[in-house]
Amino acid sequence: MKQGSEEQLNSAFAALADPVRRALIARLSRGPATVNELAEPFPITKQAVSKHIQVLEQSGLITRTREGQRRPCHLDPAALEALTSWIDIHRLTVERQFRRLDTVLDTLKEKES
């Protein structure tokens, strides 16, 4: 888990850019799972999945606990929320901008008529 919110966004968005990692997240949203369980559906090696999981953990999107030799992964909803929050700020800003432009155009039309 990194510190700066800037690097947090870097690594979290990068983590979501891979379809394997998005599938892992989709699976983990339905409950915790181990590396072996997560790797099972994929046509790649367990080591590759382990690397993907390290990327997700590094980005703060998932956390891991210990249960004997197993290390289940858990999805962190707060980390996901931080991403939607960043996106929504800018989406709402541009939508506001659009509405403002519409108002200007309407005003111009009224002046014309």
Added chain:
Amino acid sequence: MKQGSEEQLNSAFAALADPVRRALIARLSRGPATVNELAEPFPITKQAVSKHIQVLEQSGLITRTREGQRRPCHLDPAALEALTSWIDIHRLTVERQFRRLDTVLDTLKEKES
């Protein structure tokens, strides 16, 4: 702009993983701008910014129009919405999962006492 929603997510999330591109989006949320205008605040070459803009355009996050020799960029709120939508589905799923677990634990506590 790509077709498959899977590749759409790949490229859009990858686009957001770069701090320069996020800054471009933040700027564009306040209104359209040209490559030169967008490049001005950055310590990198105009060509590098042009590449970043191509990445954003390819991902569908921005569109471009023609005005003589200038080609202004516009942020597309719908593309942003598609991303928050994907994230929120899984965030809500895992939060629901948490609440379900809480209920189970509460039930167990009641049985104990």
Added chain:
DNA sequence: TCTGTTATCAACCAATTGGTTGATCAACTG
């Protein structure tokens, strides 16, 4: 202690990425 299971580490490889410089294209302006 020996065996099987869970998971990671290390080294390597091909492809991609983010940046550079230099040339070029396309459109406006004198």
Added chain:
DNA sequence: CAGTTGATCAACCAATTGGTTGATAACAGA
């Protein structure tokens, strides 16, 4: 037409990424 401005193309480079194989660690159970 000649010159300037906005933007892209092309070739190149260093660093990163996603994957592999093989070895190794850590723990559980007989």
